[in-house]
Amino acid sequence: MSLNRYKISANLNWWIIGTLVFSIIFYRILFFSNDSHFFFIINDLIVITLIAITILVIIKKIRQTNPHPSALVLNSGIIVSFIFLIILFSEPILEVLSQNSTTINVNPDLFQNIILSFYSLMFLVITSYWFATLKELYFYKRYSAKNTYFYLMVVFLILTSVASLLFRGEKYDFINHTFEIVTAILIVFNSLKISWIAFISKKEKISLLILSIIISTLFIINLANSSQNDFNGKILANFSPAFYTFYTLVLLYGGIYFAVLFFTTLFHIPTAEAYDRKAKEVSSLQYFSKLITQVLDFDELAETITDIATKVSSADSAWIVIKNSKSQKTIANKNIAYVDAEIINNYLLQSGVCENITETKLCSLDKFGEKSRLSEKYGSVAISPLKSMNETKGYLIAARKNDFIFYDEDKTAINTFADYASVAIENSLLLEQSIEKERLEKEFDVARDIQRKILPLKEPESKNYSITSVFIPAFEVGGDYYDYFEIGNNKLGFIIADVSGKGISAAFIMAEVKGIFSSLSRMIETPKDILIKANEILLQTLNKKSFVSALYGIIDTEKEELSFVRAGHCPALLVRDNKLETFKPSGIGLGLTNNSAFTNHLEEIKINLKEMDTLVFYTDGITEAKNKEMEDFGEDRFNNILVNNTSKSVSQIANEVIKEVTLFSSDHHQYDDITLIILKWHKKNNIDGV
Amino acid sequence: MADFNTSIKDQGAVSIINLKGYLDAHTAPILENNFVDLIDKNRFNIVVDFKELAYISSAGLGVFMAYIEKIRESKGDIKLSGMTEKVFNIFDLLGFPLLYEIFKSEDEAVKKFIE
Secondary structure, three states: OHHHHHHHHHHHHHHHHHHHHHHHHHHHHHHOOOOHHHHHHHHHHHHHHHHHHHHHHHHHHHHHHHHOOHHHHHHHHHHHHHHHHHHHHHHHHHHHHHOHHHOOOOOOOOOHHHHOOOOHHHHHHHHHHHHHHHHHHHOOOOOOOOOOOHHHHHHHHHHHHHHHHHHOOOOHHHHHHHHHHHHHHHHHHHHHHHHHHOOOOHHHHHHHHHHHHHHHHHHHHHHHHOOOOOOHHHHHHHHHOOOOOOOHHHHHHHHHHHHHHHHHHHHHHHHHHHHHHHHHHHHHHHHHHHHHHOOOHHHHHHHHHHHHHHHHHOOOEEEEEOOOOOEEEEEEEEOOOOOHHHHHHHHHHHHHOOOOOOOOEEEEOOHHHHHHHOOOOOOEEEEEEEEEEEEEEEEEEEEEEEEEEEEEOHHHHHHHHHHHHHHHHHHHHHHHHHHHHHHHHHHHHHHHHHHHHHHOEEEEEEEEEEEEEEEOOOOOOOOOEEEEEEEEOOEEOOOOOOOOHHHHHHHHHHHHHHHHHHHHHHHHHHHHHHHHHHHHHHHHHHHOOOEEEEEEEEEEEOOOEEEEEEEEEOOOOOOOOOOEEEEOOOOOEEEOOOHHHHHOOEEEEEEEEEOOOEEEOOOOOHHHEOOOOEEHHHHHHHHHHHOOOOOOOOHHHHOOOHHHHHOOOOOOOOOOOEEEEEEEEOOOOHHHHH | OOEEEEEEEEEEEEEEHHHEEEEEEHHHHHHHHHHHHHHOOOOEEEEEEEEEEEOOOEEEEEEHHHHHHHHHOOEEEEEOOOOOHHHHHHHHHHHHOOOOEEOOHHHHHHHHHHO
């Protein structure tokens, strides 16, 4: 809707301009009279309207493209030089066209009239363009609302033009001159304070300095060549006195404005660099805030870093190298092939060119022997360390192609940016770590929960033995498992096992092991056969890296006998008559080897139980408990405690062991689960006798 | 946690991996990568030397099981050498001496391959 309306109004403008152009030409052809005052009044009314509408249309066009002021200046410069040439050659060309120049003012013929009208209209359009440009330059980046002087100047421009039309003749010259002088003063006034100069870069200022002096000079020359006595001036004054005055005033405005622009630029040059630096710092701050918001996703952050790095240093390509303990990895390549980046990395980092750098270093690839292997001609690189906690975690590398090399300003920019990038990367990694840590903690919580539900709730009770168990889980869940199985009326099966690995994977294997043993213990009579079957099952289900160490035993209260097998597990201990005996029958861990080897090496032991025999089963969490010096608690300490406390009850002995282990490893984190089962045999007859 | 690193050297047809530090669930992937690299290069005669190894956990032991089958199928072997008493006890408890040849020194293990 709004688009349509715009089209209509744009077309309307062209219609008006077209109508006015035709009417002025026809009017001049039909009613031409050099002496009639009235003719010129009508003539100039049309011309002034045409000027006003042309200026409005041009301003609208300029606003649409929203050009940089230096572009506007350059355009005016091109047009002013064009006019300079036109004025220079107009006389001979128009003379040829009109055959006789002397008759121009007196009585132009039809053809000549049209030629001269178009010539003047061209000047009209160009003058309008200049004025529109000067107006846009005046308002560019001007935030103060005090535009009174500009509009006052416009009013006086119109008044001066109209006055020159109304007051013709020498006796009125003073009126015209007064208007001209007032307008000139206003022009000077409006040409001061060119605010947009401050916003352009040093390079642009230098080119502007040269342009403005040339343009100013050309405006002045054109003005000088357009006096009423000159050929060109004569034509324009004859076309329309009001336009001629406007034209000379715009030339004056142009001459003054660009002269002032020249001096303003000249005074700004010394501070240009400071402004450039400020501008860069401000944009760096913007970039920094952009980095902060992206720490949640490391890959995205890396991409943004290389993207910004190319911008702040005007580099062609950038990438990041992340150092690991041994290797290095290229990530977030921006405008460079992975292979090229790797070749440059190797040159910079492995040839020792950039080892131990603490800030950005500029390197030339001129002496790089393998330069020809690169698919593009890289000439200069800037390498910056990405530091985190005084350690170089990686590098940010920017490269330029061909003969463009990095300068010290670029180095400063990259260096500053690399510092920001380091902070962002560090934050991102720390965040990732803490998320990972939280995830692990959750996982361990789940694993401990599973483990707690798998372990037996209470100890078996019997007249012939007392039994106790202690289980202390490690934070990470070590995979210890023990269980009891009542078999018939006079047999107790029990298992103590340690699953390899930790955490949730260990917890799942434990659950599987529990399932296997609770069913096998009911189906199979002897410990050896149970473990052989268990190995067969676990070989199929466990992955190659996992295994289970286990000790499975059966206490037969009828026969007063313990029979057990050991598959890679800690030995069974027996304290009898204050002496400790270690039973370590041969046996390979479950899930490690095929069934024939397993069976061949599995040895079952039978022990006839005597009154007050104390049997101890445990996991390596006890013997491998560590103190501050990383010493093991060890078997000797463990055995001594058992022997020294043999007369006590099972729970007292267990307490004693746990107390000592805890004391020993009080300064050290508990790595592995601790499981301890102690059983004391009470002779069958004794109990029966009571 | 504690540090662990490995170094590999080739001695004729035999590759020797020297272990140093603490081999546990966190550091086991380093050794795993060593085995994968050697298998990729078709080097199946491997001696793992434990002289400088301070500790090995169950996850560390698992690494040896993961690749032994493949290596033996390719007519190679992993032989172990130079264990301290403590490390040997851990291997011994699990029955590893029944599965692997364990030598006092690296040289003996290498010699065994050459025979």
